[in-house]
Amino acid sequence: MADTDVLVIGGGPAGAAAAYWLARHGHAVTIVERKTFPREKTCGDGLTPRAVHQLNEMGLSEQLTKYHRYNGLRATGMGRELELEWPSHPVYPRYGYVVRRRELDQMVAENAQQQGATLLLGHEAVQPIVERGFVRGATVQTYGGETKDIYAKYVVVADGANSRFGRALGTFRTREWPYGTAIRTYWTTPRHAEPWIESALDVKDRNGNPMPGYGWIFPVGDGTVNIGVGLLSTFRDFKSVNTTHLLDAYAHQVAERWEIDPGNPERKPTSGRIPMGGSVGPKAGPSYLVVGDASGSVNPFNGEGIDYAYETARMAAQILHEALVTGDPTLLQGYTKMLDDEYGDYFKVARLFARVIGKPVLMRELTRAGMHSRTLMEWVLRIMANLLRPDELGPAELAYKAAAKIVKLAPNA
Numbered sequence: 001m002a003d004t005d006v007l008v009i010g011g012g013p014a015g016a017a018a019a020y021w022l023a024r025h026g027h028a029v030t031i032v033e034r035k036t037f038p039r040e041k042t043c044g045d046g047l048t049p050r051a052v053h054q055l056n057e058m059g060l061s062e063q064l065t066k067y068h069r070y071n072g073l074r075a076t077g078m079g080r081e082l083e084l085e086w087p088s089h090p091v092y093p094r095y096g097y098v099v100r101r102r103e104l105d106q107m108v109a110e111n112a113q114q115q116g117a118t119l120l121l122g123h124e125a126v127q128p129i130v131e132r133g134f135v136r137g138a139t140v141q142t143y144g145g146e147t148k149d150i151y152a153k154y155v156v157v158a159d160g161a162n163s164r165f166g167r168a169l170g171t172f173r174t175r176e177w178p179y180g181t182a183i184r185t186y187w188t189t190p191r192h193a194e195p196w197i198e199s200a201l202d203v204k205d206r207n208g209n210p211m212p213g214y215g216w217i218f219p220v221g222d223g224t225v226n227i228g229v230g231l232l233s234t235f236r237d238f239k240s241v242n243t244t245h246l247l248d249a250y251a252h253q254v255a256e257r258w259e260i261d262p263g264n265p266e267r268k269p270t271s272g273r274i275p276m277g278g279s280v281g282p283k284a285g286p287s288y289l290v291v292g293d294a295s296g297s298v299n300p301f302n303g304e305g306i307d308y309a310y311e312t313a314r315m316a317a318q319i320l321h322e323a324l325v326t327g328d329p330t331l332l333q334g335y336t337k338m339l340d341d342e343y344g345d346y347f348k349v350a351r352l353f354a355r356v357i358g359k360p361v362l363m364r365e366l367t368r369a370g371m372h373s374r375t376l377m378e379w380v381l382r383i384m385a386n387l388l389r390p391d392e393l394g395p396a397e398l399a400y401k402a403a404a405k406i407v408k409l410a411p412n413a
Ligand SMILES: Cc1cc2nc3c(=O)[nH]c(=O)nc-3n(C[C@H](O)[C@H](O)[C@H](O)COP(=O)(O)OP(=O)(O)OC[C@H]3O[C@@H](n4cnc5c(N)ncnc54)[C@H](O)[C@@H]3O)c2cc1C
Pocket: 009, 010, 011, 012, 013, 014, 015, 032, 033, 034, 035, 041, 042, 043, 044, 045, 046, 047, 048, 051, 123, 124, 125, 126, 158, 159, 160, 161, 164, 165, 181, 182, 183, 184, 228, 271, 272, 273, 274, 291, 292, 293, 294, 298, 303, 304, 305, 306, 307, 309
């Protein structure tokens, strides 16, 4: 006997969204989240138009208005600045928000709860329950050390980048594909409510020497900015770069302009790994689906994963709904194709891009070309934020199509 129709492992963006949509379809769903809210999650806290769209779809547009809304991206590099508004799109809004994950994730999880999901905080799934090759739930441990078994018809694996639970079921990352690592913390500044998020394409060390990686400054609107740096595994010296030093160098680089005290952040910086480009699989088993970071669903162009967590979770919920209604578990196998149709080509192009910018000379040349042409950067933003229009073939769509055509012929790298 199942305790619930679907057991969701993890209450971050992916788990909370999966639970919301399943509850909305009328199913019994239980989320186990090992931490208690509010909890920290190392992140840039940037919500792009794709993420805002999903939050709106979950009925959170009103609640979002109390957070800092911004209009677009300011790209900096080669001594230049370009302010680029989010492009127009028939589906996605022309604005984003910056919301600390401490607040965002609690809001979205509680929204799932209000929709009817059961949210068990301080409950860690320590082991899958497997019967005759089918995952039937999880053994869960509470803070107090008690354990109990929760049985379910289906399981959603939403336990994030490290995904211990997913790995226990046999998921693995395609090692040859790029991944990322990033570090961030917060600084107080009078410029905390700027209408742009900022991204730097030329991070330097304290002596002004170029460093691999890119930097961001996301105004939180609460007296602070989230400042971080990201690195791709394709970058030169990736393994030997000390990200704490890199962030420190970047904070010093921007200190005067952003009016921060670089030596005095709000807290010690924390870092995290970012699986990307759909690099983790298999994404579906006979009775479980894998969503969000646990499936490597992060955009390799820019490291954004909150929107992909919401989107993959929603697709998984749709498939599980159909399986529950029809009583046909084989429908779960359609999830991998659904993801492939939605992101396959795009992630392939983005993975190739990640390889190209890993070469310092190419990165420099692309930055130079981009920073000298607003039009070019507008296309680049549209492509990198995955905001290509389905209804119109503009220059960005044409450029992307050409790249996708070439990449289709390339090996799956
Ligand atoms: C430094 C950094 C900056 C980033 N900046 C951005 C950004 O600005 N914008 C953006 O869109 N993306 C950003 N990302 C990516 C983004 O953080 C992730 O893509 C996103 O959090 C994925 O959501 P998720 O629900 O899959 O995983 P998570 O957010 O990691 O949630 C997983 C949840 O599962 C819980 N959990 C784990 N194991 C268990 C278990 N066994 N039992 C119960 N619960 C468990 C965890 O406590 C956690 O709450 C950034 C990532 C990093 C590292």
